[in-house]
Amino acid sequence: xxxxxxxxxxxxxxxxxxxxxxxxxxxxxxxxxxxxxxxxxxxxxxxxxxxxxxxxxxxxxxxxxxxxxxxxxxxxxxxxxxxxxxxxxxxxxxxxxxxxxxxxxxxxxxxxxxxxxxxxxxxxxxxxxxxxxxxxxxxxxxxxxxxxxxxxxxxxxxxxxxxxxxxxxxxxxxxxxxxxxxxxxxxxxxxxxxxxxxxxxxxxxxxxxxxxxxxxxxxxxxxxxxxxxxxxxxxxxxxxxxxxxxxxxxxxxxxxxxxxxxxxxxxxxxxxxxxxxxxxxxxxxxxxxxxxxxxxxxxxxxxxxxxxxxxxxxxxxxxxxxxxxxxxxxxxxxxxxxxxxxxxxxxxxxxxxxxxxxxxxxxxxxxxxxxxxxxxxxxxxxxxxxxxxxxxxxxxxxxxxxxxxxxxxxxxxxxxxxxxxxxxxxxxxxxxxxxxxxxxxxxxxxxxxxxxxxxxxxxxxxxxxxxxxxxxxxxxxxxxxxxxxxxxxxxxxxxxxxxxxxxxxxxxxxxxxxxxxxxxxxxxxxxxxxxxxxxxxxxxxxxxxxxxxxxxxxxxxxxxxxxxxxxxxxxxxxxxxxxxxxxxxxxxxxxxxxx
Numbered sequence: 154x155x156x157x158x159x160x161x162x163x164x165x166x167x168x169x170x171x172x173x174x175x176x177x178x179x180x181x182x183x184x185x186x187x188x189x190x191x192x193x194x195x196x197x198x199x200x201x202x203x204x205x206x207x208x209x210x211x212x213x214x215x216x217x218x219x220x221x222x223x224x225x226x227x228x229x230x231x232x233x234x235x236x237x238x239x240x241x242x243x244x245x246x247x248x249x250x251x252x253x254x255x256x257x258x259x260x261x262x263x264x265x266x267x268x269x270x271x272x273x274x275x276x277x278x279x280x281x282x283x284x285x286x287x288x289x290x291x292x293x294x295x296x297x298x299x300x301x302x303x304x305x306x307x308x309x310x311x312x313x314x315x316x317x318x319x320x321x322x323x324x325x326x327x328x329x330x331x332x333x334x335x336x337x338x339x340x341x342x343x344x345x346x347x348x349x350x351x352x353x354x355x356x357x358x359x360x361x362x363x364x365x366x367x368x369x370x371x372x373x374x375x376x377x378x379x380x381x382x383x384x385x386x387x388x389x390x391x392x393x394x395x396x397x398x399x400x401x402x403x404x405x406x407x408x409x410x411x412x413x414x415x416x417x418x419x420x421x422x423x424x425x426x427x428x429x430x431x432x433x434x435x436x437x438x439x440x441x442x443x444x445x446x447x448x449x450x451x452x453x454x455x456x457x458x459x460x461x462x463x464x465x466x467x468x469x470x471x472x473x474x475x476x477x478x479x480x481x482x483x484x485x486x487x488x489x490x491x492x493x494x495x496x497x498x499x500x501x502x503x504x505x506x507x508x509x510x511x512x513x514x515x516x517x518x519x520x521x522x523x524x525x526x527x528x529x530x531x532x533x534x535x536x537x538x539x540x541x542x543x544x545x546x547x548x549x550x551x552x553x554x555x556x557x558x559x560x561x562x563x564x565x566x567x568x569x570x571x572x573x574x575x576x577x578x579x580x581x582x583x584x585x586x587x588x589x590x591x592x593x594x595x596x597x598x599x600x601x602x603x604x605x606x607x608x609x610x611x612x613x614x615x616x617x618x619x620x621x622x623x624x625x626x627x628x629x630x631x632x633x634x635x636x637x638x639x640x641x642x643x644x645x646x647x648x649x650x651x652x653x654x655x656x657x658x659x660x661x662x663x664x665x666x667x668x669x670x671x672x673x674x675x676x677x678x679x680x681x682x683x684x685x686x687x688x689x690x691x692x693x694x695x696x697x698x699x700x701x702x703x704x705x706x707x708x709x710x711x712x713x714x715x716x717x718x719x720x721x722x723x724x725x726x727x728x729x730x731x732x733x734x735x736x737x738x739x740x741x742x743x744x745x746x747x748x
Contacts, residue, residue, distance in 0.1 A: 220295055220296065221295060221296045221297060222245060222246070222247070222248050222292045222295035222296060222297030223246040223247050223295070224244065224245055224246035224248075224297075224630070225243060225244050225245025225246060225248050225292070225297055225299065226243050226244070226245040226248045226251055226290040226291075226292055226297055226298070226299055227243060227244045227245065227299045227630075228241055228242075228243050228288065228290055228299045228300065228301040229241075229242045229243055229244055229596075229600065230242040230600065231288060231301055231303040234303055234304065234305055234306070235305070236280045236281055236282070236283075236305055237277060237278060237279070237280050237281075238275070238276065238277045238278070239276050239288070239303065240273055240274065240275055240276070241273070241274050241276065241288060241290075241301075242272055242273050242274075242600065243269075243272060243273075243274060243290060243299070244272065244629075244630035245269070245292070245297070247294075247295070248269065248292050248294065248295060248297065249268065249269070249294050250266065250267075250268055250292070250293035250294045251266065251267050251268070251269060251274070251290050251291065251292060251293060252264065252265070252266045252290070252291040252292075252293050253265055253266070253267060253274070253276055253288065253289065253290055253291075254288070254289040254291070255278060255281070255286050255287070255288055255289075256286065256287050256289065257284060257285065257286050257287070262281065262286070263278040263279060263281070265278065266293060272630075274290075276288075281305055282305070283304075283305050283306060284304070284305060285302060285303075285304055286302070286303055286304070286305065287300055287301070287302055287303075288300065288301055288302075288303055328701065328702055329699055329700060329701055329702050330665050330669075330670065330671075330672075330697045330698050330699065330700055330702055331369045331370060331405065331473075331670065331671040331672075331698070331699075332367070332368050332369050332370075332661075332671070332672050332673075332674075332690070332693070332698050333368060333369065333370045333371060333372050333405070333407060333473075333634075333671055333672075333673045333674070334356065334357065334360070334368050334370075334371050334372070334673070334674040335371075335372045335374070335409070335636065335673050335674060335675045335676075336349065336350075336353045336371060336372065336373050336374050337374065337483070337675055337676050337677060338374060338483070339374055339376070340353050340373050340374040340375075341373060341374060341375040341376065341379050341380065341388075341391065341392075341395075342379075342391075343379065343388050343390075343391040346394075347394055347395065347398045348391040348392065348393075348394035348395040348398070349373070349395060349398070353371075354398075355680055356677070356678065356679075356680055356683060357371060357402075357404075359680035359681075359683035359684050360683055360686075360690075361402075362687045362690075362691070364691060364694075365694075366402060366403075366404065367683070367686060367687065367690035367691075367694075368404070368674070369404065369405055369698060369699060370399070370404045370405025370406060370407060370471070370473060371399065371404060371405075371406060371407070372407040372408070372409055372473075372476075372673060373395060373406065373407065373408050373409065374409050374411060374483075375392075375408050375409065375410055375411065375462065376411045376413055376441075377410065377411065377412045377413060377414055377455065377458055378413060378414050378415050378418065378420075378441065380410075380458060380462060381458050381461075382418075383418075384420075384454075385457075387458070387461045387462070387465070389461075389465045392462070392465050392466065393465070393468075396466075396468070396469040396472075399469065399471065400469065400470075400471070403471070404471070405471045405472070405473045406466065406469055406471060406472050406473060407472075407473040407474045407475070407476070407576075408462065408466055408474070408475045408476070409475075409476045409477075409478060409483065409578070410458075410459060410462065410475055410476065410477055410478070410561075411478050411483065412443060412444070412455055412458075412477070412478075412479070413437055413441040413442065413443055414441065414442060414443075414444070415440060415441060415442075416434075416436070416440050416441070416442045417440075420444075420451070420454060421442055421443075421444045421448070421451055422448070422450060422451075424504065424505050424506060425444055425445050425448040425450070425451060425504065425506050426442040426443065426444060426445065426504060427442070427443045427444070427445055427488060427501045427502075427504055427507075428501060428503050428504040429489075429490040429498075429499025429500060429501050429503060430499050430500050430501075430502075430503045430525075430527045431497065431499050432503070433490050433491075433499055435481075435488055435490050435501055437481055443479065443488065445504050445506050445507050446479075446507070446553045446554070446556075446557045447506055447507050447510045447553055448506055452557070452560060455561075455564075456560055456561075456563075456564045457564075459475070459477075459561060459564035459565060459568065460564040460565075460567055460568035461568060462475070462568065463475055463564065463565045463566075463567075463568030463569040463573055464568040464569060466569065466573060467568065467569035467570065467572045467573055472569075472572065472573060473573070473574065474573055474574035474575070474576045474603070474604060475565045475569075475573055475574070475575065475576065476576035476577075476578045476606055477558060477561045477576075477577075477578070478578060480580070480590070482580065483578065484578050484579050484580040484590075484592070484608075485554070485558065485577060485578050485579060485592065485598075486554075486579070486580060486590040486591070486592040487500070487501060487502060487550045487554065487590060487591045487592065488501045489501065489534065489589050489590065492532075492533070492534065492589060493532070495532070496531055496532055497529065497534075498529075498532065498533065498534045498589075499527075499534060500527055500534055500535075500536060500589055500591075502546070502550055507553075508524070510549070510553075511525075511545075511546060511549050514545065514548075514549045514552075515542075515545060518545070520541070520545070523542045525537070525542055525543055525546035526540070526542070526543060533589075534589050535588035535589050535721065536588060536589065536591060538588070538718070538719045538720075538721075539719070541744075544719060544744065545744075547591055547718070547719075548742065548743060548744070550591045551591065551594045551597060551598060551742070552597075554591075554592065554594075554598045555594075555597045555598045555600070555601075558577060558598060558599070558601055558602070559600075559601045561575065562575040562601040562602065574603040574604045574632065575601060575602050575603050575604070576602060576603070576604045576605070576606050576634070577595075577598065577599040577601075577602035577604070577605050577606065577631075578605075578606040578607075579592055579593075579595070579599075579605070579606070579607055579608075579622075580592065580608060580609075581593075581607075581608070581609040581618075582607060582609045582618060582621045582622050582625055582724075582725050582726065583714070583717070583718075583723060583724030583725045583726070584609065584723055584724075584726075585721045585722065585723070587718065587721065587724065588721040593714065593718060593724055594714055594718070594737070594739050594742060595625060595629065595737045596629075596714065596736075596737040596738060596739040596742075597739055599629065599631065602631055603631065603632055604626070604631055604632035604633070604634055604670070604671075605622070605625065605626035605629065605631045605632070605633060605634070606634040606635070606636070606673070607619075607621075607622025607623070607625065607626065607633075607634070607635055607636075608622065608635065608636045608675070609621060609622055610641065611640055611641065612640060612641065613641070613642070613643050613653070613656060616637075616641055616656075616660060617731075618726070619635045619636075619637065619641070619660070619664065620635070620663065620664065620667055620669075620731075621725060621726055621729050621735075622635050623635055623664065623667055623668060623669045624667075624725075624729055624733065624734050624735045625725060625734075625735050625737065627668055627704070627707075627709075627734040628709050628710070628734035628735040628736035628737075629736060629737065632670045632671075633668065633669045633670050633671070634669070634670060634671035634672075634673055635664060635669055635671075635672060635673070636672075636673040636674070636675035637657070637660065637661075637672065637673070637674065637675065638674075638675040638676035639652055639676060639677075639678060639682075640676075641660075642656055642657045642660075643656055648677065648679060649679035649681060649682060651682065652678070652682055654685060654686060654689050655689075657686070657689060658689040658692065658693065661693055662693060662696065662697065665693075665696075665697040665698075666705075667705060668703075668704045668705050670702060705732075707732055707733050707734055708733050708734070709733065709734040709735070709736050710728050710729075710733050710734070710735055710736070711736045711738050712724070712725055712728045712735050712736065712737055712738060713738045713739075713740070713741055714737055714738065714739055714741075714742055715739075715741045715742050718742065724737075725737070
């Protein structure tokens with residue numbers, strides 16, 4: 154019987170398979186097909202056929218791959234981190250839509266998208282526990298990505314960080330090449346008819362050629378004690394005279410703000426002026442002093458002065474920018490006393506209010522206060538950064554340079570309603586003098602700037618270091634300004650001793666070719682030298698000055714500022730090839746979290 158059923162099943166399956174090409178599944182190996190099993194198969198195969206409905210699928214659309222982003226999105230900083238939110242400063246060009254992701258070792262945890270309205274993104278997410286995470290940014294309208302680690306601290310633990318202000322993605326002032334003349338050291342003069350010292354007016358007029366002015370604008374030096382001689386008494390009428398002068402000549406107007414005060418005017422409280430490590434008060438012209446960067450009282454007064462200055466400057470349709478200085482040579486640094494002039498120069502930051510701040514900084518890291526060690530030699534001085542106390546003092550100075558400049562930038566933006574550029578001005582691109590100026594952590598200190606003003610080199614033999622400054626500005630996504638003074642252009646050092654005009658033309662052309670937005674005449678060129686520049690500047694106008702700006706498409710090299718910062722070595726130049734940008738990275742500089 155079993156054999157008969159088996160043969161019957163085999164015949165039925167074979168016949169039906171031949172007719173309908175159906176598939177029959179036999180029982181598992183080792184089993185015999187029963188009569189009931191065969192009947193079920195036959196009934197299934199002879200049942201009426203039901204035709205399923207036709208499903209119409211959407212057409213397949215081949216979505217083209219996105220083009221690479223012109224630049225970015227590149228994460229620069231992550232700060233203000235909480236369990237449910239963070240802020241990140243990023244750089245990108247024409248990145249109009251971004252996808253963000255937060256992941257950990259366990260995988261992707263949170264994601265979302267955001268349309269940038271500035272270079273700061275406010276990202277919120279469902280609460281995450283304390284721990285280490287990775288933030289990733291992806292371009293949605295172009296191909297580009299970046300990632301950076303961050304930490305969510307335990308409740309009650311503050312993780313301080315740089316707080317860059319909200320800035321427009323790319324200021325309109327950088328759309329053409331400019332040539333400015335600095336009114337170095339002085340210039341703002343309420344008692345003079347044009348509001349400027351007559352010798353500077355003479356130099357400006359020397360640039361007036363038969364075809365127009367050789368410069369596109371001036372950068373005016375405004376000392377705080379002249380802008381606000383008494384509390385709230387801002388010299389707006391003088392600035393309006395200068396604006397009228399520039400308007401009549403179609404010249405742009407930038408300002409350099411130098412926050413020195415008369416020691417007897419009461420603006421800087423006793424004990425809150427900058428002092429060197431030997432106790433000397435920093436002075437310029439024997440009577441002008443500078444407030445400590447950690448003095449809240451001085452900083453509030455200065456903020457009000459810069460806000461008022463920016464508001465008045467912004468009334469001019471061709472206003473350009475405001476820069477801040479702190480050193481005796483104008484640049485923004487931790488000032489020194491007597492370098493190059495005294496046998497016993499000093500590093501500042503030793504006024505009582507600053508040292509008290511440093512004590513709190515150390516205690517915040519559970520470390521005892523120790524006075525930083527200063528290394529001295531005849532005519533020179535430097536911070537000993539071979540130990541942790543010295544490193545911490547450099548960090549504390551960098552943190553205060555950062556905070557001070559951010560406050561300045563916010564005053565410029567508030568006063569001008571975002572119209573003016575904020576300019577970070579520095580004396581060199583990370584060469585060994587950083588050991589006493591302690592200024593080269595551009596990643597933090599210049600983060601808030603729209604433009605970086607750099608100078609380096611001091612003779613024709615090292616004039617290429619000017620372009621190193623441009624490479625750093627470009628690598629940080631900033632507008633770029635570099636300066637040339639008479640000794641850079643082969644002057645003997647004596648006033649009006651003549652310059653190499655051919656060298657000037659070649660170097661200025663090279664600067665513009667490499668993406669410099671603004672070239673500045675610094676110090677003082679005499680009227681005769683300026684008049685002799687005419688054919689050289691005319692050719693530069695025909696090629697670059699006033700023409701639409703084009704940025705070279707060069708790769709960017711990330712440069713860690715340590716250990717060269719600690720050792721007093723060249724920080725950036727070893728990584729510069731002449732056709733690449735440099736982006737400073739201070740990740741390893743800070744050690745423990747800043748406080």
